[in-house]
């Protein structure tokens with residue numbers, strides 16, 4: 396039986412992964428090693444019982460008593476905290492879903508790769524913050540990273556049987572997010588609730604707000620560069636409000652391979668779970684007569700400064716991605732807490748990047764996980780200072 400683990404099981408991607416594991420036969424078909432979550436221990440315990448997991452881990456030590464009570468008599472071991480998460484990642488598994496949100500997902504994913512696991516990577520922050528290190532770790536341990544972000548799964552599928560050297564361009568599609576049709580001058584006043592109203596996809600709250608600001612697409616541009624190894628100038632972004640084309644690959648003969656499908660992450664998760672095979676998945680089938688048309692428009696620079704920042708980060712590479720991601724997470728925390736405006740998030744990230752460039756040689760790539768985490772921690776302190784200056 397295939398041994399599987401899900402990091403971030405209680406989140407949006409985690410729920411979809413759980414659904415596919417259950418539909419695929421649950422504990423009769425998969426041996427579930429570790430399921431991890433954060434504060435939602437009630438759901439974590441339900442999932443651990445249903446899949447008969449070996450261990451359930453909450454990231455928060457103050458949640459351990461509740462988790463232990465919920466899993467009493469179930470035969471599932473319980474643990475809590477960062478060290479427990481790392482230990483869970485050390486348990487041998489064949490397939491591991493990395494779906495913790497934020498840079499907190501990096502260490503468990505990296506440890507799973509060190510054990511030789513196939514890492515289904517939803518946590519794009521891992522590639523942004525430590526792309527080179529993550530891919531080198533996978534190569535060193537004969538492990539594989541499979542993309543789960545819908546755009547990257549689409550690109551991965553459009554590349555099957557092709558030679559990467561013949562790729563001319565990669566075109567990432569973007570919905571444009573919740574505020575895509577707002578007049579520019581109103582954007583500064585956008586509230587958290589307004590940024591959370593995504594037109595197409597149902598996702599966790601942080602990525603939904605990142606879609607509205609296009610920080611999500613900025614992360615994805617960097618993710619594309621790190622995962623597929625193409626040059627930054629080969630990566631384009633186009634707003635495609637229907638979000639039915641998940642991304643496209645353009646080849647040297649002018650052909651473009653597009654990947655289309657419903658707005659359902661179970662496609663990309665299922666592709667990574669069943670790869671290299673395709674298996675039937677419970678996603679809606681597209682009806683083109685009903686869809687009738689697909690539309691596109693270029694992203695405006697003034698509306699989406701995050702895209703410009705992503706280009707600057709790719710030009711430096713090294714530790715710039717670590718700083719960019721950490722500063723983005725802090726800026727987002729401030730926006731959610733009401734202590735910075737929607738458009739101020741990009742300012743915080745830009746100021747943190749310039750400040751850190753004065754303190755570190757950003758172009759030197761981090762050589763270890765410890766170095767990434769150190770840079771991440773420092774960038775968070777600086778970003779908080781930049782945010783405080785706004786008060």
Ligand code: NDP
Nearest residue numbers: 403405406407408433434435454495496499517518598599
């Ligand atoms: P959610 O917020 O829905 O879920 C996040 C998961 O991580 C939950 O299990 C949460 O636990 C757990 N968690 C939160 N903070 C920590 C922490 N500090 N340490 C350990 N665990 C933690 O996020 P999504 O599922 O939307 O996103 C997960 C990842 O997948 C992100 O990297 C996102 O960018 C990426 N992704 C998501 C897509 C989507 O459709 N949702 C699409 C493409 C990529 P709890 O809830 O119990 O507190």
Ligand code: MG
Nearest residue numbers: 544545546615
């Ligand atoms: Mg995506």
